[in-house]
Amino acid sequence: MGRLLPVSLGRGGIRTDKREGDGATPVGIHRTLGLLFRPDRIAAAALPDWALPIGLEDRWCDAPDHQDYNHLVRKPFGPSQERLRRGDPLYDMILPLDWNWPRAVPGKGSAIFIHQWRRPGFPTAGCLAFSRQDLLFIARHAAPGTRVIVRA
Incomplete structure (x- = not known):
């Protein structure tokens, strides 16, 4: 749409050999699965x-040995998971x-999201992060299936 948006990437850089916990953003052509939001904040x-x-x-399950690895789950959930309803605005x-x-x-990586950044240039754990204003623009225009290209 003719816009250039600043983005923060993973602290582990951009990698072709993404692994769970490496902090890297995976190279590839990815697609958005949908949009989740906090109804008490947005x-x-x-x-x-x-x-x-x-x-x-x-x-979001991040336990590589669990059948729900890299999928949305609901509490109570014993294995390792990432809370989606966080105290901060990310x-x-x-x-x-x-x-x-x-x-x-198993072990190839989980929970790669587009989300809000902490501040410009602050690295993520492997996700793509944008300012709130830019994220809102993306959310309004990136329907499920929208391509996201990450190049090394």
Whole structure:
């Protein structure tokens, strides 16, 4: 759409051999899976009607040896998981990417999202992060299936 948007990437750099916990952003052509948002912080009316609210119990499984690895799960959940409803604003809106999904290879990496950054240039754990304003623009224009290209 003719815009250049500053982005923060993983602290482990951009890698072709992404592994769980390496902090790297995976190289490739990824697709957005949808949009999740915090309804207590973002008005649903500001987002596309296909956006889904993040519930109090929503988690993302990052346990490589679990059948739900790299998928949305709900609490209670014993194995390792990432809370989607965080105290900070990083996950107020997230667009999960199809990296290592839907049939996740154990240890190849999980929870690669587009989300809000902490501040410009501050690295992520492997995700792509943008300012809140730019993220809102992306959320309004990146329907499920939108291509996201990460090059080394």
